[in-house]
Amino acid sequence: MKLAFSLDYTLGEGWMLPWVEGMRHGKAVASACSQCNKAQFPPTRLCPNCRIPSDGWTELSGGAAILFRTTGSDGDFALARFDGSEGAVVVRAERLSDTATRGHLNAIAEGPPSLCLRPEDQE
């Protein structure tokens, strides 16, 4: 039996809204903890060090160092740490050379937030 249908979701960004809005403008907005002065990108609701609610937001430069990278038919992805963030994050590599060690957060004009790194010297 064949059956096909589509689903249209409306998903609230919730506490992550400042992070999502930042990405729409190509800005790396991280959660911050005033107790340990550490920033997390992507944000965490609780500070992973102090286990208390993150109590602020801070804008990072958007530059990131590539730690590991994987390529193949599933796409081009990297584990990267954004400058100023304690934690790292998996990003899609976009137009990065095979030997790139760094990249910059790409703006997502519309649609769902998607973490992409582009070459640092390209807008």
Next chain:
Amino acid sequence: MHHDLEARLVLIVGASLTKFSRRRDGTSFRDWAAEAFEGALQMAEIERTDIDALIVSSESDFFTLQLNPASILAQDLGLVGAAPLRVEGGGASGQLAVHAGVERVLSGRARHVAVVGVDPSASALSGDSIRKLYGYSFDFWTDGLTGATATALYALSWQAFAAARGDDDAVLNAVTKKNRRNARLNPNAHLPRLHEDDEFASSPMIASPYRRLHCSPLSDGAAAIILSAPEAAPSNRRKSAPKISGIGAASDRPALGQRKDPGVFTAKTEAAKRALHMAEISIEAVDLAEVYDAYAGAELQAIEALGLSGRPAHDVMDGRFNADGSCPINLSGGLLGQGAPVGATGVAQTATCALLLEDRYHDGLQPSRGLAHALADTHGGVGTTCAVTVLSTGTIA
């Protein structure tokens, strides 16, 4: 709460698996669940009316289009009236369902529990659709919406693990060959294969260094076990049935980048410690293990995290975990060889260990030496939701 040792034990009086494969015969997940359950019930030597609770493991309603599957399966299996529960924890769903069943018996709220794991991971949706849905098994807002696939995330985790230990990717081929070689003697296996070394170089690269051959297949199938309180089990089964002597589960941060080490399965270590502590044995006492090998490297990461070896790559290459090695791992073929109908996986691992401990496993795979303890290891995410079960032999008077 019971404190004496015997009261802390739960017997596996029945265990059964269907064939794992891509079904093209028009059957449904309800057929497979029934086949596995009836097999386990027959082995258990109890009546279906004896069963107090039904625990169903199924990873996603997207696969079956059946919300509330426990109610439907309760009806199909003749268990209407039994307490129903559906358990979901990604790839760990099946093992968490086993744990839920064990806890039902240990709490005294059930004397006999049926645990049924099932998923149509291969035939219900296209591979691309399944791949997209699996991508939402991690953090939807970051990994998921970025489009990172399970294979890509596992590949990044393996790279971190291998880089820290100087492991060569050749060991990925060795793990794959070992498990699929074992699968050749398992009539239920999805991918019974004897791989030659040169096949790997030509296998398509999915997410470096993982080639298609290093990935477990999407499978359809089901597995079931019947758990019983020792005092409630039929006397014949009470004498020979293995027991679940320890269970342990733990969680890690879903996002690799938010862990201290993206290559280390910390939660698996904690889950194993908890299960072994409950079983009152050390990891050295484990005779064999069914380990979660969704990808070849994940088996090595799991072996280290479980404490089975401090040098997993060396020991794999040395044959320690082969069928004739000192601690066989994935005699069934594992996910790489036997296959992976996700909701069934953890139940199948525990069922396999039970059959091995009771000397009822497939010819050619059943070890000739006596076995005392086996370990089943399952996880969801990339080592995020971890569940470990220890099984032991031993007659209960």
